[in-house]
Amino acid sequence: MMSACRYYPLLYRLLVWSVPKSSVQKQQKHFLMAKQKVQNRLGTKQDRPDFLSHLKKAREGLSDTEIESTAGIIIIAGSNSLTTTLAGTTNYLLRFPQTLEMLSREVRSAFRTEADINLTTLGQLPYLSAVIEEGAVHHLTCTTWDATHCTKRRK
Structure with missing residues (x-):
């Protein structure tokens, strides 16, 4: 929803302003946790089959930020x-x-x-x-x- 609203700057600002600070803090905490897990996993030499092993193989085409964002979404989608x-x-x-x-x-x-x-x-x-x-x-x-x-x- 947030991505779609970006096409309407006024609506997007209103929506961003209405998000509670606690929700933003939770999202930031989750993103930092996902970032740390991705960096730890990408730093290991062990090859085990998981979704990050596929991202690791395609790493040349993806930035660390893209991999971290994708991992954050996958963690949320799969866990809750x-x-x-x-x-x-x-x-x-x-x-x-x-x-x-x-x-x-x-x-x-x-x-x-x-x-x-x-x-x-x-x-x-x-x-x-x-x-x-x-x-x-x-x-x-x-x-x-x-x-x-x-x-x-x-x-």
Whole structure:
């Protein structure tokens, strides 16, 4: 959202001004942590398969800042969004036992054995799909914002 607003300078300034100082500080702290982890990882000679190993191989085309920014986004995306969505969906299912019962009935009646369960067959269950979509809507974590421009304002 922040990136899109940059095309409208007045709106962008208003949006940047409205971001709480504590949020900017958290973003700065996260960026510094990601930067430190990337520098430590890039400095090691050990070759282990992870997302940074691919960035390390392509390092000639990327600056350290680009690698650090990418790592910061990947760390946030992988650590919080799915966990929050699953925890929130589970919470709602436990608070509404009739919904959990309907979901359980659909899943249990669709499969005779555990071996029959896979992503394709799960995707064909309409109630399960609806529960997952609703869980994502109610507990979606939006973590992308352009921190490089937000942090300049607060210095």
